[in-house]
Amino acid sequence: MRVLVCGGAGYIGSNMTAKLTTEGHEPIVFDNLSKGHKSAIGDTKLVEGDLADNRLLVETLEKYSIEAVMHFAAFIEVGESVQAPLKYYRNNLCCTENLLSAMETVGVEKFVFSSTAAVYGIPENVPIAEDSPTEPINPYGQTKLAVERMCHYQSRTGKLAYAALRYFNACGAGNNATLGEDHRPESHLIPLAIRAAMGKRSDIKIYGTDYDTPDGTCIRDFIHIDDLCTAHLLALNKLQTEREMICNLGNEKGYSVREVIETVKKVSGKDFKVTKVSRRPGDPPRLTADATKARNELGWKIEKPQLEEMVSTAWQWHSSHPDGYPD
Numbered sequence: 591m592r593v594l595v596c597g598g599a600g601y602i603g604s605n606m607t608a609k610l611t612t613e614g615h616e617p618i619v620f621d622n623l624s625k626g627h628k629s630a631i632g633d634t635k636l637v638e639g640d641l642a643d644n645r646l647l648v649e650t651l652e653k654y655s656i657e658a659v660m661h662f663a664a665f666i667e668v669g670e671s672v673q674a675p676l677k678y679y680r681n682n683l684c685c686t687e688n689l690l691s692a693m694e695t696v697g698v699e700k701f702v703f704s705s706t707a708a709v710y711g712i713p714e715n716v717p718i719a720e721d722s723p724t725e726p727i728n729p730y731g732q733t734k735l736a737v738e739r740m741c742h743y744q745s746r747t748g749k750l751a752y753a754a755l756r757y758f759n760a761c762g763a764g765n766n767a768t769l770g771e772d773h774r775p776e777s778h779l780i781p782l783a784i785r786a787a788m789g790k791r792s793d794i795k796i797y798g799t800d801y802d803t804p805d806g807t808c809i810r811d812f813i814h815i816d817d818l819c820t821a822h823l824l825a826l827n828k829l830q831t832e833r834e835m836i837c838n839l840g841n842e843k844g845y846s847v848r849e850v851i852e853t854v855k856k857v858s859g860k861d862f863k864v865t866k867v868s869r870r871p872g873d874p875p876r877l878t879a880d881a882t883k884a885r886n887e888l889g890w891k892i893e894k895p896q897l898e899e900m901v902s903t904a905w906q907w908h909s910s911h912p913d914g915y916p917d
Contacts, residue, residue, distance in 0.1 A: 591826070592616045594656045596641060596689065597663030598634070599626025601771045602704065602815065605764040606660060607634055609819040612765075618654050620647075621663065627915035630769055641685035647692035658700035658826055659693060661686065664734070667777060668708065671730035682733035687740060694749050700829045701741065701752040702822055707811075707838070707877060709735040709756060717880040720756070720836050727872055742834065751833045753825035758811035758840035758879050760818050762900040763907035769815075770907030772914035779847065780812075780901060783854040784908045786862040794862065796847050798869030803876065809844035811878040814894035814903070817841075824888040837888065840879025845897045857901045 593610055597603040598619030603626065610617040611634065619631050622640045635654075639646045641663055650656070664682045665671070671678040686703075693701065708731030709724045726732045737754075744750040761780045763770035771781045779794075786794040799806040821839050828835060845853075851864055884890040894900060 591657045592618065592655055593826070594618050594620055594651065594654070594659045596620045596659065596661045597626065599623060599628055599631050599636070600662055601773065602760055602818065603660075603662035604630035605769045605815045606662065606819050606822055607631055608765040608769060609816075609823060613823060618650070618656065620650060625773070627772060627917050629915050629917050641681075641689050644688050644692055647689060648695050651692060651696040651698055656696070656698055658702070658829070659689065659698060660702045660704075660822065660826070661689065662704045664704065666730065668728050668730045669777075671728050671733075675729040678729045678733050682730070683736050683740075686737045690740065690744055690750065694744075699749060699751050700826065701750055702825050702829070703737060703741060703752060703754045705738055705754040705756045705836075706731060706734045707756050707758045707840070707879065709738065712872065712874045713877070716876045717842060717878045718838065719880040720838055720883055738836065745834045751829045753829060753832075753835040753837065755821060755825060756836065756838045757818065758813055758838070758877065760815050761812045762814040762816070762894070762903040764815040764819060764903070767903040767906040770904060770911060772911070774914070779810075779850055780854065780904050781908065783851050784858065784905055787854055787858040787860040788908065788912060790912075792863065793865045794851060795865045795867050796851070797867055797873060799866050800869075801875040803846060805846050805848045807847040808873055809846045809876045809878065811840040811842065811844050812850070812897060812900055813839060813841045813892070814900045817892045817894055820893070821884055821888060821890045824890055828888060835887070837884040838879040838881050839884060840881050841892060841895055842879055842881050843895060844876060844878040849897065850901070853897050853901045854905070857898060857905050
């Protein structure tokens with residue numbers, strides 16, 4: 591299948607591009623390279639462009655006879671979304687409307703959307719199932735939920751078949767540890783802890799050690815990038831028969847912030863300074879997924895559930911790319 595991968599030069603997008611190629615599909619990457627890395631996609635065809643450019647989107651969909659679209663081209667920083675909400679509504683919502691409009695123009699129906707567990711806000715119950723209340727507490731989560739609802743109504747016209755996949759914490763390096771996480775600036779726990787282990791940060795901070803959890807630190811659901819990409823491929827195949835799907839993608843097993851840091855120390859063989867600071871507002875004690883639906887409806891099976899394996903692949907990539915990607 592010829593698949594347009596929007597944001598395909600980013601962390602998840604580049605791993606998905608590699609997975610599509612491995613599985614015999616033909617990915618075409620569409621990316622403005624504002625966050626992504628051209629070196630992460632090798633010799634995969636790249637259309638350098640912006641999702642705000644409707645004309646280029648229509649031309650690309652037609653030129654490459656695109657059969658499905660995967661959309662990873664969103665801004666993802668929760669804190670920044672609070673400081674610059676219009677930036678997030680413009681890119682995450684308005685540009686996605688532009689993409690769906692171009693798909694409608696050309697007649698492309700299959701759409702796999704990178705959503706987020708942030709649509710749930712602060713959950714009433716954990717683990718979180720798909721029918722839990724969706725009450726996002728920041729513009730990032732709000733824009734993702736707005737796209738989900740836009741997809742729902744578009745699907746009811748018969749012009750769209752979509753899967754919205756709600757991620758928890760994607761991590762690790764995929765494609766045999768050759769494609770790693772290189773956000774600039776970096777805000778994710780595992781790569782930040784690895785940078786501390788490599789001496790590239792003075793410390794790693796724990797925000798709150800007095801939560802009602804076994805070790806007092808927040809518990810989060812981490813999922814290896816390879817498992818995440820496998821679920822996307824299964825969802826794409828499912829769109830042959832389904833018109834609308836919403837699934838959580840998580841490990842279902844939570845790991846605490848302290849466990850993650852200690853695992854990085856173990857895997858790297860390095861000690862580093864850990865600074866305890868006060869809680870961040872809005873951080874729930876526990877966030878873990880109920881991924882029963884993905885297992886039952888997609889036939890999804892997690893292959894890398896253990897934190898040590900996730901961290902090991904990330905450490906392997908960062909060790910061979912101490913300064914990240916060259917571009």
